[in-house]
Amino acid sequence: MTSFIVKAHLNRRIHPDWLKQGAEVKMLEDDPATCTFCRIIEGKLAARKVFENERVVAFLDIMPIRRGHVLVVPKAHFMRLSDLPEEDASALGAAVSKVCKALVNALEHSALNVVCNQEYAQAVPHVHYHIIPAPKIGSATEEVSYSFSQPPVSLGAVHRMEIEGRDELDDEDATTLVKAIASRM
Template identity: 55%
Template sequence: MTSFIIKSHVQRPPHSWKQDSGCAFCRIINNESPSKRVFENDKVVAFLDIMPLRKGHTLVIPKVHYSRLSELPPDYAAAVGEAVSKVAHALTQALGNTALNVVCNQEYAQAVPHVHYHIIPAPNYASPAPTVSPDEEPPLTLRQMHKLEFEGRDELDDDDAVLLVKSIRARL
C-alpha cells in the first residue's frame, strides 16, 4: 500500500499535491480567483492586496500551499525571498518612496493560512508634517490604532490597480 502511494506521487510537481482547494491564495495561483498580478515565475506569484493598507500593498506567495514559513522547502523559500526583493525594488521605484514594511506572519495575525509576505509602502514622510495644536485629542491607544488600521481598509480600486500594476511591472 505505501509503495503504491509513493509511486503515485513520483514525477508529480509539488503544486499538484501541495494545494488546498479552500485556500484563497491557491485559488489565485490556479486562476480560479481574480488578482492584479505584478510578478510571476514558476515558484512565486505577487499581486496587489484586495484590501490594501496603503497604495501599492502587495502580497508575494509561493505557488505551493504551506501555512507556515518554517515548513516552506528551501527552494521555494529562496524564490519567495528573491521575489520579495525584486518586487520591493520595483514598488519603491513606481511610487517614488523607498520606505517599506515587509511582513510575514506565521499563525499569529495570519489571515490566510498560506505563506505570504506583505510589502507595504510606508507613509511618505517627505511631505510636510501636519501641525499639532495643544487642544488636540490624546495619542491613540494600541487598540484604537489596530481598529483604525484594519477596519479602515478599503477595497482595491480596479482602475487604480491596472495603472499601478503597469507601473510596477515596468520597473521589474
C-alpha cells in the same frame, strides 16, 4: 513589522471573494482547496498580478493597508514559513527583493514594511509576505493614518510608541535564545 501594521491586520474585514462559493471559509483552515491564494494561483479567483514565475506570484492586496500593498506568495501551499522547503523559500526571498525594488521605483518612495506572519495575524493560511509602502512623511510632525480605522498620528509619535512598546534584550535571555536557535540550524 511595527505593531501598527500588525494591529491593522487583526480583525480585518474578509473580502467577499475570499469566501468559497456558498460557504464561509474558516480563516486558519489549512486546506489548499479552500485557500484563497491557491485559488488565485489556480486562476479561480482574479488578482492584479505584478510578478510571476514558476515558483512565486505577487499581486496587489485586495484590501490594502496603503496604496501599493503587495502580497508575495509561493505557488506551493504551506501554511507556515517554517515548513517551506528551501527552494521555495529562496525563490520567495528573491521575488520579495525584486518586487520591493519595482515598488520603490514605481512609487518613488523607498520606505517599506516587509512582513511575513506565521499564524499570528495571518488571515490566509498560506505563506505570504506583505510589502506595504510606509506613508510619505515630510516631517516628524506631519500626521498620517496607519490604517483605515486608526486616527492620524505623527511620525514622532509612531517612533515613541514603538520604542515605548519594546523592552531591552536581556543578555542572559539572548545567550539562551542564540544557543537554542543556532543548535537547530
